[in-house]
Amino acid sequence: SSGAGSSPSSSSSGGADTSLSDVQSKGELVVATEGTYKPFTYHEGGSGSLTGYDVEIAKAVAAKLGVKATFRETQFDGIFAGLEAKRFDMIANQISINPERSAKYDFSTPYTISPGVIVTKADDNSITSFDSLKGKTTAQSLTSNYYKLAQQSGANVQAVEGWAQAIALLRQGRVDAVVNDKLTYLDYTKTNPNAGLKIAAETADKSKNAFAFHKGATALVKAVDKALADLQSDGTLTKISMKYFGADVSK
Amino acid sequence: MLPTNDTPVLQVRDLAKAFGSNVVLRGIDLDVYRGKVVALIGPSGSGKTTVLRCLNGLEMPDGGTVAVGASAEGPAGGSAGRSAGTSSGLRLDFGAKVSGREISALRDRSAMVFQHYNLFPHMTVLQNVTEGPIKVQKRPRAEVVKEAERLLDRVGLLEKKDAYPFELSGGQQQRVGIVRALALKPQLLLFDEPTSALDPELVGDVLTVIKELAEEGWTMVIVTHELAFARQMADEVIFMDGGVVVERGPASEVLRDPQQERTQQFVRRLLHEF
């Protein structure tokens, strides 16, 4: 990720909303993403080009806006700070919508709607529901919605940096369960069919994940929403979803 | 010994210096005439080093005057010229405010030979000697090198010119220290116990060099504990104690037949007669 200097829109906090016109005049949409979150945002073959479900959708959206998508890869720690510092126009990283975030950022319409799952070892029958997480130990990424969910269920939650570590802890028997979104789990079992894990339960509520923008970028959000709607209706979103998950998770 | 003229090369009046509340020098007067050697003796802590350091601008006196004469530089009999501007007299009154520029002018008139040599360890012998003339006095390199080699030859160290100080014995290092001072062509040479860090056997070589310089007519102030040497060389001996001059006079008198009790005691102690 070089040349991040060609800065994204300096849309207004006070004055007129220039979020969309800035993107148009630069001819690029600056998108922040982790690049290490398979299958949503990762590098092909580990060191190839950036790809993934979120990446492809963001590219398609940019194309609809008639601009180029420029990706900036950063650690999750810096992703919102970068948005606030206006280093990015938007985040494409499976950001789930929640009240705290909604208070600070604007969101597009969701492009991933999927349940969370409790993953346990295949031979563990003690966990069958969120209620039965009470007193159990789970490993969650601090920045995911499932952290709160697991906590609310009475689990003793261990914060980890990401899925890979969470799953290592589970397989080593250091935690009893991992709560994460279903899609990540499905992708993992595709590459590791013999991991000896299973889905113990699914959430009732599906989490809604969307692009995040700085507060007040109304014009840009509107344009992105329109693009997403177009992509939905022309089947592009479904196509991308099928490619990564074998199912349509975009609605 | 060459004839001397009447105005002293160095004239010090009422020099005073304190470190905080510790008064280290009081009312020091000193006249050093051209081509003469003054030996400063006295017990440890009496202020001998501090006198030299004040003369060389390494210490700022609190009061008194120091004048370095307008006479020609180098040995009394010599004819070598020094960089412009040193030919006029310099007089600093430390009762008034003295600028850094004046201090550095004072420093330029004299050169110091230290007890612990203080050679620059990262420079060769030749570089040690030529550093001042070339980098500070901005004299032409070729001329300086030629002169330095001549001086090194004189003290028997020409073949060591590319050695580093750590490769030399203490006595050799001190001879380089002397040559480094000479190369600056000062009006006044200051020696602070030049042999007291040396192995006893190496003392002789260094004293011989100093003696030859005296014979050539260099003007010198020497702090030393070598009483036999002082007796042979010095035109005047000054005995200091507690920051004041206790006794002064021709070497033969002060060292052979001191008048003051403190001087007598000191001389006896130094010869450790028991």
Add this chain to the structure above:
Amino acid sequence: MLPTNDTPVLQVRDLAKAFGSNVVLRGIDLDVYRGKVVALIGPSGSGKTTVLRCLNGLEMPDGGTVAVGASAEGPAGGSAGRSAGTSSGLRLDFGAKVSGREISALRDRSAMVFQHYNLFPHMTVLQNVTEGPIKVQKRPRAEVVKEAERLLDRVGLLEKKDAYPFELSGGQQQRVGIVRALALKPQLLLFDEPTSALDPELVGDVLTVIKELAEEGWTMVIVTHELAFARQMADEVIFMDGGVVVERGPASEVLRDPQQERTQQFVRRLLHEF
């Protein structure tokens, strides 16, 4: 001077030592009788320090024998006892294999006074003196402290017993160094240029202490450059050069009228007659 008996306290035969290919000592013989003082003189690098270090087990000789006699410890006239096991004689043959235990037994018989004092800077004067007797010889603390205080008093340093070395002058430090050695009650005292790191004025005090020890009857080997001192004190003077003994004999003969040319040269140089 007390009467001496016939078996030497120290008997060295054919001592040899090389550092790599540099042969430093060859065929050194030495006999030191009880209550006698041997002065070792010679130019720098002649091997004097190395001799002492071999005797004190700080250096492992390559060959030769060292025997330390079975006679009583301490000054010839003294009666104080030392830790068990030292009362029998010890003889090490460095031609054969010598164990670490034997080296340390050798070390226990002598005590060294260093040129640079080598006091322990983190211990007070009293701790410096009592460390060996209490921690190594395991003698009772109360007795050791009493004895240490007596010795410090003797060299005029009792009131400094709680001072740290840095608070003392060089001469005072060296007197503590001597007391530290005495407190070990060795059969043999080794001095390596005990005054050559001192300010000239402080030399006298230390020499006086050593002279008194000699008069008390301690057996000593002293490396020194103070020829006047050696002449007064030593029963035998040994002149070394290039790792061999060049000349030996009574002090009056070797120092006043040396037979060997190298000795004559050395003596002349040291008095720097020029």
Add this chain to the structure above:
Amino acid sequence: MTFDWDLIWSSLGPLIGGAIKGTIPLTLASFSLGLILALIVALMRLSRNAVVSGVARFYVSVIRGTPLLVQLFVIFYGLPTVGVKLDPWPSAIIAFSLNVGGYAAEVIRAAILSVPKGQWEAGHTIGMSRGQALVRIILPQAARVSVPPLSNTFISLVKDTSLASLILVTELFRNAQQVAAFSQEFMALYLEAAAVYWVICLVLSSAQSLLEKRLDRYVAH
């Protein structure tokens, strides 16, 4: 930058709590153990036995040459695959101690070498063995010179302990991240965490000065 001062105020508790329950005990435990290890490694490095000193040299090289994060990961996530499963706290203490051991060994080695040879010899001449001279004569003097560089290692350690959160140890920085993640106020919380670290380091530095003064009592000023 405008800050949500209420948030900062209310999160001070968790941050200080993280420091007291995580950062500080972890630092103190690892540093103490690490120093002991470092002393052993330093002595091995000084050994005349080539194998012993080679092992120590290799250890130091690996510890200093590889990221601490990887060292933590290997101990916590890697060792279980060969059957050694340690809890987070023991893992963290072992990893940080090993790390301090590597860095401090070089400091201690240099400090021991800086004590003049004459001190060893003076120890021998009063009858001490090598071990006795080391303990009673050399190390007390080496301690003095090694305080400033060791305090660097110590101050680095305080901040490095934040990596312990990777292996499930909760400490100051993790708590800051947690508050940040929930409030989305990354900058404010990170600055607040930095301020708490700074205060800890200031306190430590003054402790260092006191220690230096104590050890300096026998040195001319």
Add this chain to the structure above:
Amino acid sequence: MTFDWDLIWSSLGPLIGGAIKGTIPLTLASFSLGLILALIVALMRLSRNAVVSGVARFYVSVIRGTPLLVQLFVIFYGLPTVGVKLDPWPSAIIAFSLNVGGYAAEVIRAAILSVPKGQWEAGHTIGMSRGQALVRIILPQAARVSVPPLSNTFISLVKDTSLASLILVTELFRNAQQVAAFSQEFMALYLEAAAVYWVICLVLSSAQSLLEKRLDRYVAH
């Protein structure tokens, strides 16, 4: 532990690429600039002017007392909120240089103080000003003593540059994380990254030995 050797082999290219394009230039640039800064700060610390030395002392205290991650964060994500928006590389170089400046300043200060006072005086007596004596007499000697501790700072920097990925600079460790995220083999990749770091540090250490030898030519051995 069983490793996917194919993966390790195929990822060696990206890791070394990350080292060559990220880690190494970032380290070299930051270290050079940091040293210059450190020299200035060290001289300020030695100044007799209380304000000047106070400013330097404060700088050093903040840099050493707060986590590097936060320093990076403030420069890259914080400064834009007050209108200063720097690119990732300049931000990273500034942050790491400031960091090196803080740590190395103390090393250089100690090195300058370790040159005997008599060297300054010998410089003055041949007519040098303070500045001339500093440059021609003191610094060349200080350089020698400061090589070993500075090499510690340097080796730490090599590994610390991995934090640059937080502000969008791609380097060795980031590349390892990418491969790990794809293959889910994070242990193998982290170990591989550690090995690459180790090799870099070994090379640097031998460069250090060479430099020390060169600077030691005028010292007895």
